[in-house]
Amino acid sequence: MHEMSIAQSLVDILKEEMVKNQAKVLRSVKLNIGRLSAIVPDSLSFCFEIIVSGTDMEGAELVMEMIPLEGVCLDCEKAFEIEDYAFSCPHCKSANIKTTRGQDLSIVEMEVD
Numbered sequence: 001m002h003e004m005s006i007a008q009s010l011v012d013i014l015k016e017e018m019v020k021n022q023a024k025v026l027r028s029v030k031l032n033i034g035r036l037s038a039i040v041p042d043s044l045s046f047c048f049e050i051i052v053s054g055t056d057m058e059g060a061e062l063v064m065e066m067i068p069l070e071g072v073c074l075d076c077e078k079a080f081e082i083e084d085y086a087f088s089c090p091h092c093k094s095a096n097i098k099t100t101r102g103q104d105l106s107i108v109e110m111e112v113d
Contacts, residue, residue, distance in 0.1 A: 003040060006105065007047035014057065014110060023112035026052075028061040030109045034102040035069045069102035 014026060033039050041064045052058050069082040073089035074096045080089065082102070088095045 002038075003043040004047045004051075006039060007044055007051050010048065010107070011051050011057065013107065017110065018056075018112060021112065024056060025113040026057040026060040027111040027113060028063055029107060029111075030063040030065070032065050032067050032104070032106045032108050034067045034104045036099065036103045037105050039105060041066070065108075067102050067104075069099065071097045071099045073097050 010029075010031075014029060018024075018026060033041060033044075044064070045062050048062050052060060069085075070079065071082050071087070071089075072079045073092060073094055075094040076089060076092040078089065078091045079100070080091065082097075082099070087097060089097055
C-alpha cells in the first residue's frame with residue numbers, strides 16, 4: 001500500500017507549512033488527485049487518519065478532487081479527455097498523444113488556525 005508513504009509525505013509537508021505560518025491546528029486540506037496517479041482515495045484517507053491520530057492534525061478534513069486524465073494529439077493537435085485508459089486520439093485515432101493532466105497529486109489549499 002503506497003498510500004501510507006504518500007500520506008506520510010503529505011503530513012510532513014503540511015507540518016512544515018504549519019510551522020512556517022505559525023499555525024497550531026489543521027482544519028482541512030484539499031488535494032487534487034490525478035486519475036493516473038494510482039492513488040486510491042479511500043486508502044489515502046485511511047492512512048492519513050492513522051498518521052495524524054493524536055496530533056494537532058487529528059480531525060482535519062481531507063478533501064480530495066479526482067482530476068480526469070487529459071491529453072493532446074500530437075498529429076491533429078486536438079485536446080481530449082482520455083477515457084478508459086485508451087491512449088489514442090478520439091478524433092484521428094492516432095496513438096501519438098501526450099498526457100497533459102491527471103497524473104499528479106497536489107495540495108491545493110489548507111485551512112489552519
